[in-house]
Amino acid sequence: MESVQKKSKKIKDKKPLYILAVFFVFFGVFIYLITRPSNQSKAIKELETSFNKKDVEMVWYKYKSDLYQDEEFLFETRKKLSSLNLTEEEIIECRGWLPPAPTSINLIIIPDLSRRIVDSLNNPNQIDNDLFVLETIWKSFVDYSKLKQNTNDKLIIDVTDIDQAKGQFGExxxxxxxxxxxxxxxxxxxxxxxxxxxxxxxxxxxxxxxAKEKPLGADYRFYMRRYLANHLKKPTLFDNYINKVVLITDGYLEAENKPADTKIYGFEKPLHQAVSIGNILKVITANGLNIPKVAIDLSNSEVLVCEVNERRAGKGYDFEILKTYWEDWFKRMNVKKINFIQREQANELTAKRVTDFITK
Incomplete structure (x- = not known):
């Protein structure tokens, strides 16, 4: 009995030591847990020692399952890739395996301020119609952007004629x-x-x-060759862009003192027959009438041509011919999406289609 008591006393005397040992074990585990490198810090350290695109990609896939939604890791990955002076093709490849960057709209409006706006015979009330379209575009842009934050959304209205771009027009x-x-x-x-x-x-x-005081021809081909590329935005590793180009025009490409690009007059018979048969592009190509291609990359651009309006001489034929000219032209310049809207009797129809183009 006495030995049992002694043994119990010994255990009791050592109890504080056990408690202290357990405390040190837990304290050691705690210190290890708070000081060991996190997956994020390890991944970022490995990014710092990456020397090429392949190294960065390997780090990304190594930690992707844990850090896919980690904003700091994603930012450091994009930053590292940006520092490597990658080619455009390599950037496109990287954007393929990185999460999508935030998308901003780049809206470019180019109204045709030629004599069409004062042609009361073929285009009555054209200025009022154009102003309605522009107001719809503005409201659609505001609705698209106003609920967001930290975007690169942009809207610009430009003119096609270099003389119009000077002086008061420029202001x-x-x-x-x-x-x-x-x-x-x-x-x-x-x-x-x-x-x-x-x-x-x-x-x-x-x-x-x-423009009403001095209407000039709208040279869209010259504008695209000389100016449009300066307004287009390319997706980067940090930002994605979609270019949306709106042309407000009757559809007849006839620059001042230059031959028409949409050649109809002099070719009415074969073109009108082609409308009836359904082989308009074949006839245009066979006669070498295609609008000359401009050296510009529109693969990340969507285009809307609106307010297209047949002249009285071409009623029943010209819309289909003009549509074919424009669509063929834009397809050869790799446009991502093409919309072609004729002048509607009801403004509400135009407003809906314009709004859908901008917001969807």
Whole structure:
């Protein structure tokens, strides 16, 4: 009995030592857990020692399952790739295995400010129609962007004629550029003020007032060759863009003092027959009438041609011919998507199709 008591006393005397040992074990485990490298820190360290695209890709796939939604790891991966001076093809390849970057809209509007706007015979009330389309575009852009934050959404209205771009036209055009890329850290709602609405409305009316006083031919082919590329945006590792180009025109490509690009007059008989048969493009190509291709990459661009309106001399035929000319032209320039809208009797139909093009 006495030995049992002694044994019990011994155990009791050592109890504080056991508790202290357990404490040190748990404390050691705790210190190890808080000081051991996390997957994030290990991944970022490996990115720092990556020397080429393949190294970065291997790090990405190694940690992808744990860090796919880790913003810091994703940012460091994009940053490392950006530092490698990759080719455009390599950037496209990397964007294929990286999560999609945020998408911003780059909206480029090029109205035809030629004599069509004062042609009351073929295009009655054309200025009012154009202003309605432009107002619809602005409202659609605002609705598309206002609920977002930290986007690079942009809208610009430009003119095709170099003479129109000078002087007062240039001043007005400068007021028709709305770029949210510098509007960071706050809701886009704060960008779209009543003052912005008024600026847009006043500026487009001023543009058409000036154009009415001096209407010139709309040389879209020259504009695309010389200026459009400067406004297009290419996707990067950090940002994705979709270019949406809106042309407001009757569809007849006839620059001032130049032969028409959409050649119909002089070829009415074969072209009208082609409309009836359904082989318009074949006839255009056989006669060498295709609009010359412009050296521009439109593979990341969608195009809307609206307010297309047949002249009285071509009623029943010209719309299909013009549509074929434009679609063939844009397809040869690799346009991603083409929409072709004729002038509607009801503005509501035009508004819906324009809005769908911008927001979807």
């Amino acid at each position: 007005v055009a400068n007021k028709l550029q709305f770029d949210l890329s510098s509007h960071k850290g706050k809701s886009n709602r704060l960008f779209f003020t009543n003052e912005k609405d008024k600026q847009f409305e006043t500026s487009v009316k001023e543009m058409y007032k000036l």
